[in-house]
Each structure stands twice: as structure tokens, then as C-alpha cells.
Amino acid sequence: xxxxxxxxxxxxxxxxxxxxxxxxxxxxxxxxxxxxxxxxxxxxxxxxxxxxxxxxxxxxxxxxxxxxxxxxxxxxxxxxxxxxxxxxxxxxxxxxxxxxxxxxxxxxxxxxxxxxxxxxxxxxxxxxxxxxxxxxxxxxxxxxxxxxxxxxxxxxxxxxxxxxxxxxxxxxxxxxxxxxxxxxxxxxxxxxxxxxxxxxxxxxxxxxxxxxxxxxxxxxxxxxxxxxxxxxxxxxxxxxxxxxxxxxxxxxxxxxxxxxxxxxxxxxxxxxxxxxxxxxxxxxxxxxxxxxxxxxxxxxxxxxxxxxxxxxxxxxxxxxxxxxxxxxxxxxxxxxxxxxxxxxxxxxxxxxxxxxxxxxxxxxxxxxxxxxxxxxxxxxxxxxxxxxxxxxxxxxxxxxxxxxxxxx
Amino acid sequence: xxxxxxxxxxxxxxxxxxxxxxxxxxxxxxxxxxxxxxxxxxxxxxxxxxxxxxxxxxxxxxxxxxxxxxxxxxxxxxxxxxxxxxxxxxxxxxxxxxxxxxxxxxxxxxxxxxxxxxxxxxxxxxxxxxxxxxxxxxxxxxxxxxxxxxxxxxxxxxxxxxxxxxxxxxxxxxxxxxxxxxxxxxxxxxxxxxxxxxxxxxxxxxxxxxxxxxxxxxxxxxxxxxxxxxxxxxxxxxxxxxxxxxxxxxxxxxxxxxxxxxxxxxxxxxxxxxxxxxxxxxxxxxxxxxxxxx
Numbered sequence: 093x094x095x096x097x098x099x100x101x102x103x104x105x106x107x108x109x110x111x112x113x114x115x116x117x118x119x120x121x122x123x124x125x126x127x128x129x130x131x132x133x134x135x136x137x138x139x140x141x142x143x144x145x146x147x148x149x150x151x152x153x154x155x156x157x158x159x160x161x162x163x164x165x166x167x168x169x170x171x172x173x174x175x176x177x178x179x180x181x182x183x184x185x186x187x188x189x190x191x192x193x194x195x196x197x198x199x200x201x202x203x204x205x206x207x208x209x210x211x212x213x214x215x216x217x218x219x220x221x222x223x224x225x226x227x228x229x230x231x232x233x234x235x236x237x238x239x240x241x242x243x244x245x246x247x248x249x250x251x252x253x254x255x256x257x258x259x260x261x262x263x264x265x266x267x268x269x270x271x272x273x274x275x276x277x278x279x280x281x282x283x284x285x286x287x288x289x290x291x292x293x294x295x296x297x298x299x300x301x302x303x304x305x306x307x308x309x310x311x312x313x314x315x316x317x318x319x320x321x322x323x324x325x326x327x328x329x330x331x332x333x334x335x336x337x338x339x340x341x342x343x344x345x346x347x348x349x350x351x352x353x354x355x356x357x358x359x360x361x362x363x364x365x366x367x368x369x370x371x372x373x374x375x376x377x378x379x380x381x382x383x384x385x386x387x388x389x390x391x392x393x394x395x396x397x398x399x400x401x402x403x404x405x406x407x408x409x410x411x412x413x414x415x416x417x418x419x420x421x422x423x424x425x426x427x428x429x430x431x432x433x434x435x436x437x438x439x440x441x442x443x444x445x446x447x448x449x450x451x452x453x454x455x456x457x458x459x460x461x462x463x464x465x466x467x468x469x470x471x472x473x474x475x476x477x478x479x480x481x482x483x484x485x486x487x488x489x490x491x492x493x494x495x496x497x498x499x500x
Numbered sequence: 501x502x503x504x505x506x507x508x509x510x511x512x513x514x515x516x517x518x519x520x521x522x523x524x525x526x527x528x529x530x531x532x533x534x535x536x537x538x539x540x541x542x543x544x545x546x547x548x549x550x551x552x553x554x555x556x557x558x559x560x561x562x563x564x565x566x567x568x569x570x571x572x573x574x575x576x577x578x579x580x581x582x583x584x585x586x587x588x589x590x591x592x593x594x595x596x597x598x599x600x601x602x603x604x605x606x607x608x609x610x611x612x613x614x615x616x617x618x619x620x621x622x623x624x625x626x627x628x629x630x631x632x633x634x635x636x637x638x639x640x641x642x643x644x645x646x647x648x649x650x651x652x653x654x655x656x657x658x659x660x661x662x663x664x665x666x667x668x669x670x671x672x673x674x675x676x677x678x679x680x681x682x683x684x685x686x687x688x689x690x691x692x693x694x695x696x697x698x699x700x701x702x703x704x705x706x707x708x709x710x711x712x713x714x715x716x717x718x719x720x721x722x723x724x725x726x727x728x729x730x731x732x733x734x735x736x737x738x739x740x741x742x743x744x745x746x747x748x749x750x751x752x753x754x755x756x757x758x759x760x761x762x763x764x765x766x767x768x769x770x771x772x773x774x775x776x777x778x779x780x781x782x783x784x785x786x787x788x789x790x791x792x793x794x
Contacts, residue, residue: 148615149608175615180604181643188601188640192577192608195595197616200608218597325593326613327573327622330506330523 094368095119095276101313109146111172113311118276121312122269122372127304134297137264138203138229139164141271144311148175148198151189153182155208156241157293158231162203174201183208187215187228194224195325197317199275202226205293206233209247219286220255220358223322225278225315226286227271228256231293232392232443234471242472243293245392248420249448255358257287257365258421259373260391264301266418267291272312273372281319283365285358292393292443363422376424377417379431384413386484387435389428389453391417394441394475401441401480412484417449425456437488438463441480445470501572503529519547523591529572535720536566536712545571545592550585554748556755557656557738560709561586564627564654567719568592574623574723575613577606579632581663582740583656600637602628603644606651623723624651630671631661634690638670645699645731652726653733654719655692658740666743673764678743693768696733702775703729706768708737708755714767721779729775737765 095118097105104115116125121144132140138161142150150169152162169177175198180186183204194200204212209230219226234240235247251258257278261267270289278287291297317324369376380399388398395416402412415431417424432438440450440463450465457463467483469475484490506524508516523544528534534542545565549558561583568574571592578587580599587594597605606626613622633641633655641653660678661667668681670690677684693706703725705718715736722732739754741747746754758765771779 149611151608176611178607178611178647181639185601185604185640185643188597188604189608191597191601192595192605192610193612194608195597195605196575196609196612198608198612200612214598215601222597323593325575325595325609326616327501327575327593328505329501330520331591331593 094371095280097313098316098319100316100318104313109311113144113309115146115313116310118272118312121306121310122273125306125310127306130303130305131300132264132303133160133300134231134264134267134291135161135164137268137301137303138271139168140305140308141268142201143168143173143308144306145201145272145275146199146312146314147201148315149190149193150174150177150201151180151186151193152177152203153180153186153208155183155205157233157297158203158205158208158229161229161231161297165201165203183212184214187212187219190226190228191215191219191222191224194219194226195222197315197324197326199315200224200226201229203229203231205231206235206241206244206247210235210250213250216251216254216256216286221354223284223320223358223361224286225275225284227274227278228286228288229271230288230290231297232290233293236471240471243295244444244470244472245290245292245442246444246446246448246470248290249444249446251288251290252421252448252452255285255355255362256421257283257285257362257419259287259289259419260417261289261291261296262392262395262416264296265303267296268303268305270373275312275315277365277368277372279315279319280365280368281321283361283368284319284321285361285365290392295393366422369419369422373418375427376419376422377415377427377431379413379415381411381413383434384411385434385436386410386412386488387415387432387438388412388441388480389415389417389432389438389449390441391420391449392443394443397475397477398441398480400477401484404477404481405484410484410490420452423452423456428453428456429458432457432462435462437484439480439484439487440465441467441475441483443469443475501529503527503572519544519591527572534566534569534571535716536563539563539566539712542566546586546590548589550589551582552742552748554741554751555582555738556709556741556751557582557658558586559712559751560656560715560736560738561590563709563712563715564719565590565592567716568623568625569720569723570621570623573621574625575609577602577609577624577626579628579637581629581632581661583627583629585663600632600635601640602626602632602637603649603653604640607644607647607649610649610651621727623727625723626651626653628655629662630655630657630659631669634670634692642695642699645696645701645733648700648730650726650730652722653731654722655733655735656738657735658738658743659689660740660743662740662743666740689764693733693735693770697770701731701733701770702772703732704734704768704770706735706765708759708765710752710755710759724782725775725778729772729778
């Protein structure tokens with residue numbers, strides 16, 4: 093069954109926490125609860141999601157563009173919605189503090205961006221191997237030198253190999269919903285993995301958008317650490333001597349096999365998250381007009397720009413379909429093969445210099461000569477819809493662009 | 501956690517490993533005067549180890565585990581190194597995650613346990629080598645002290661990177677020739693006890709593990725003080741006999757030589773007035789109890 097609660101969690105549904113919020117069944121909260129409209133920045137939306145997330149520990153550290161969100165969670169702590177909150181000393185330490193809190197059975201939240209993500213990196217495969225269902229918000233920004241604080245999604249590329257669940261939100265609304273849904277999926281006993289919920293920094297964090305919020309007096313049931321597939325480190329379950337010969341030093345088949353099978357298991361757990369994610373997010377992808385010969389495949393705000401490009405191309409009489417990828421890990425392999433089977437041209441607009449999504453698609457889709465890597469923007473550049481239009485028209489040899497003069 | 505939680509189903513009793521049966525039958529959980537004298541009868545927390553024969557670290561492990569005032573509610577945090585070869589044999593919950601991040605992990609852990617078990621004592625004890633504590637992890641060691649995180653940090657100081665084969669570390673003596681110090685170490689041994697005092701530790705002890713009763717006393721003090729007063733730090737000399745060219749039987753003598761007056765591991769203690777008062781309070785309570793019994 094998808095997205096189940098434990099007996100302990102079920103027994104709390106309908107009761108109130110110390111802030112007077114009612115612990116609510118997640119499905120009821122996400123799909124049935126009334127929603128009210130708010131006009132918020134992405135950072136404020138993160139705060140509102142965490143207000144409803146029954147988070148035990150949040151560890152914060154300043155780095156643009158997530159600093160505001162991280163500080164706003166501090167306000168929630170001061171108000172009593174988050175049980176503990178601290179500023180770490182660096183992202184490497186922050187992610188280790190998150191690990192310690194998760195090892196101790198807490199629901200843990202943190203946010204990071206760009207160079208912070210990179211500094212913390214040693215922790216992420218460790219979180220996965222230790223099965224810690226920490227939720228980390230990544231508000232992507234440039235990681236290049238010279239110093240840049242501008243939007244750029246290169247850091248997501250590095251996260252893809254860690255074993256974490258990686259979702260890429262397009263809008264503030266998705267961010268609000270996915271922050272809450274992320275905990276429910278990540279904490280399932282057959283998943284129990286950390287999750288990175290990513291968005292494009294500034295475009296989502298620093299712009300205001302209309303968002304539909306669930307009532308602030310309803311919240312998620314708390315985390316139940318005794319559903320973890322590995323023991324919670326709280327000395328409330330019998331301690332065992334794990335092994336006579338630590339695997340780390342042994343050069344033998346048992347040792348290699350243990351490491352190999354655990355890596356396989358954590359990857360399998362990521363794949364198993366599909367059955368929980370699909371009902372939560374309505375699928376790992378959205379496709380809009382997938383029978384078109386020309387497709388745009390994108391994630392994050394590149395989806396919004398693609399949608400605008402499709403409208404412009406429609407004016408020119410060119411029909412283009414759109415596939416939006418919501419979950420990058422697990423990767424929607426079969427969904428994408430199905431959604432792109434009629435396409436002759438697949439364009440992949442991205443906010444990074446290397447085009448990691450195109451690389452992923454080239455490895456997953458048959459006839460990958462169909463995949464046109466781009467357009468790319470990087471280092472904080474915006475991606476005007478016209479750039480996407482131009483790339484498509486140039487590639488297809490479709491005459492001069494009537495749109496070329498727009499805005500000049 | 502109480503002993504009730506670790507009972508074995510009668511049907512499975514005969515197939516449980518002997519050390520688990522020991523834990524159930526002999527555990528010193530809840531025993532107020534547990535200490536180094538239990539070593540031998542009570543092997544439920546550690547029996548075997550996978551260190552070199554005669555390694556002083558193995559003695560230190562036994563003394564420390566025998567001296568924890570509250571093993572049934574203690575979680576330990578280790579780091580990469582020789583200690584990470586022993587922790588898998590230790591029957592208190594222990595966390596290994598990365599190299600050098602032990603005090604950051606312990607900070608998060610202690611906070612989580614305080615949130616989840618309000619009003620209940622859950623001790624956190626960090627035990628890591630000198631490379632982890634002073635070199636790669638120094639930032640996180642100090643920051644946890646600045647923040648007054650309430651747990652004990654124990655550093656096994658063997659003055660080098662033992663597990664990787666004897667490289668120079670910050671706690672190595674100046675002039676010592678080692679791997680990565682081909683012409684001898686160029687700078688002085690880092691004075692972490694003094695740095696710990698200045699960084700906010702309420703109790704700092706620097707000694708060897710040659711005397712089990714001393715280790716018992718300082719471990720107990722450090723854990724009890726960390727629980728109530730503030731961060732505490734123990735730096736224990738556990739020489740790497742392999743890398744300094746000693747035999748298995750020579751570890752104890754090496755520690756005795758190093759703790760003589762004027763030598764680099766002479767006993768040092770820094771304690772704040774608040775910590776002193778706290779320990780005096782515990783002593784007074786103990787005396788009262790004895791008086792009542794008499």
C-alpha cells in the first residue's frame with residue numbers, strides 16, 4: 093500500500109499538538125482539506141509548508157538564495173512550531189548535525205544552495221547509506237568561479253548520483269505541496285531515504301506567486317522513527333554488537349558483498365518510492381500534448397519558459413508538446429519512453445552549462461539522435477521563451493523568425 | 501532503556517549469541533556503582549576487539565565502557581580510525597558516519613534526544629582519535645563547545661594517524677619523524693586542553709589510561725557534568741605501539757613513562773567553579789547515602 097502511516101501515527105490523527113494544530117491524515121490534508129489563497133514569495137511558502145510539517149529539528153546556515161527561508165523557519169521555532177533550531181558552522185557541519193538529529197529519531201529539515209550543497213557533499217551518500225529520511229531544500233544557484241549567486245541548476249547534476257530522492261519543483265505551489273508530501277514518501281519503511289526538493293533559486297524563492305495553502309491549524313502526523321529499516325540510535329531498542337569483523341577493513345567476499353548489496357538495496361528503495369510518489373505527485377512526469385512531433389522536455393522553471401515558447405510557436409502554426417519531469421530520482425525511465433515515442437525532435441532547455449538533463453535523456457530514450465541538447469543558459473541568465481523558439485526554428489530550418497524583433 | 505526491553509523470548513534463548521545472553525543476565529544497567537572493577541565479570545558492553553594485540557586503546561575502551569554512569573541510556577558517536585574498528589563490537593548504540601564530523605553529529609543527536617525524551621537522561625559521548633578531533637574535525641569540535649552543546653568529547657590521542665599507517669597529526673610531538681613528516685614535524689603539539697578550556701568546556705582532563713580508577717573517575721565526572729553543566733573534554737594518551745616501535749607488552753610502560761612529572765602527558769585538569777560545585781554536590785549526596793546505610 094502507498095503512503096501508509098504507522099499505528100502510532102494513526103493513533104494521533106485528530107489529536108492536537110501543543111500549538112493547537114490537529115494531526116491530520118496526509119491524504120486528507122493534501123487532497124481534501126480546504127485551501128485558501130495567499131500571495132507569497134517562495135521563501136515564505138517554504139515557511140508555511142514547514143509550519144504544517146511537524147518538524148523536530150531544523151539546522152540553518154546562511155547562503156543566498158535560501159537564507160531568507162532558513163531564517164523564517166527560525167521564526168517558526170521562536171513561535172513553537174519547530175521543536176529545535178540551530179545555526180550550524182558550515183554546510184558540511186549542518187548536514188552532519190542533520191544526520192545526528194535523524195539518527196536520534198527526529199524529523200529533520202534543512203535548506204541549502206549552490207556552493208553550500210557542494211561543501212556538504214560527503215554527507216549525502218552517508219545519509220542514504222544510513223537511511224536517514226532528512227528533507228533538504230535546494231534553491232539552486234551557480235557554483236562556478238568567479239563567484240556567482242545567480243540561478244543555475246548545475247548542482248542538481250551532482251545530487252543525482254547520491255542515492256537521494258531528487259524532485260525538481262517548477263512553482264511555489266509545487267514547493268509548498270512537495271515539501272509536505274516529501275516527508276510522507278521519504279519516511280515510508282520501504283523507502284526511508286533522504287530527499288532533496290529542488291527549485292530554481294530566485295525565480296521561485298524571490299518572486300511572489302499565488303499559492304493555495306492548506307489550513308494552518310492542520311499538520312502532518314509526527315515522524316515515527318521505529319518504522320526505520322535500521323535501528324534508531326536512541327537506546328530504546330536493544331543494542332546489538334553489529335559484527336565481529338568490521339567490514340571496513342576486510343578484503344573478502346563477504347565484505348564486498350555486504351557493501352555491494354546495501355548499495356543495491358538503497359537504490360532499490362529509491363525505485364520503490366515510485367508507488368508512494370505517483371499518487372502524491374500525480375505521476376513522476378506531466379505530459380501536455382505528447383503526440384506532437386516536436387517535444388520540449390524540461391524540469392524546474394525551464395518548464396514555465398517552455399510553456400510560453402509553445403504558445404509563441406502556436407502563433408506561428410507550429411505544434412509543440414511538453415513533458416515536465418517532476419522526479420529526477422527515481423528517474424521516470426518508462427514514463428519518458430512512453431511520452432516521447434511519437435516525437436521526432438526532443439528539445440531540452442536547461443539552466444546550466446552542461447545539459448545534464450539532456451545527457452540523462454540520451455541515456456534513457458531510444459533513437460537518441462532525436463534529442464537536441466538545449467537551449468542552455470547559465471550563470472544567472474534568464475531563458476526568454478524566444479530563445480527556445482529560435483532554437484527549435486533554427487534546428488528545424490523553419491524560416492526567419494517573426495519573433496526576433498520582439499522587445500527590441 | 502530498561503532491562504525489560506532486552507529480554508529474550510524463551511523459545512529463542514538457546515540460539516541467542518552468548519554476549520546477548522550476557523547482556524540480559526549480567527548487564528550492569530542501572531547499577532549505580534558500576535566501574536572498572538566490573539571488567540571481567542560484565543562483558544556485555546564489550547568483549548572482543550579488533551585492534552592490535554596489546555593496544556592501549558583496547559584498555560581505554562574497556563575502562564570507558566565500564567565507567568559510563570548510564571550505559572542503558574547512552575549513545576556514543578565515533579569517527580573514522582582505529583576506534584571505528586572497535587565500535588561494531590560495542591553494545592551501546594553508536595554512530596559512525598564520516599571522518600571528522602563527530603561533534604556535529606553529536607550536536608544534532610543530543611538535540612533530537614532532548615526533544616524526544618524530555619525529562620529523561622540520555623547521555624551522548626563522542627569518542628574519536630586525534631586526527632578526527634584536532635585536524636579534520638577541529639572546526640566542529642570547537643564550535644560544539646562554543647555552542648555549549650551538552651555532551652562529552654573524548655579524544656584518543658595517539659599522536660598520529662594510526663589507522664592509515666602512522667602519518668603526522670596535529671597532536672604529534674614536534675620533531676617526530678613520521679610519514680608525511682619526512683624531516684620531523686615542524687610545529688608543536690597542539691594544546692587542545694587549553695583551547696578546550698578557553699572554548700567553554702567546564703571540565704577538561706588530559707592524562708593517560710595507565711590507571712583504570714583514574715579513567716573511571718574522569719569519565720564519570722565528564723559525563724555527569726556534560727549532562728547538567730556544559731561540554732566536557734577528555735584527552736587520553738593511547739599510544740600506537742605499532743607506529744612508535746614498541747612491543748605488545750610495552751604499552752602500559754610507555755604510558756607510565758609519558759605521565760611522569762614534566763613529561764608531556766602529566767595529569768592536567770581544568771574545571772570551572774560551577775563544575776566544582778556540581779561535583780561537590782554529588783559527593784555530598786553519596787556521603788549522605790552511605791551515612792543512612794551505616
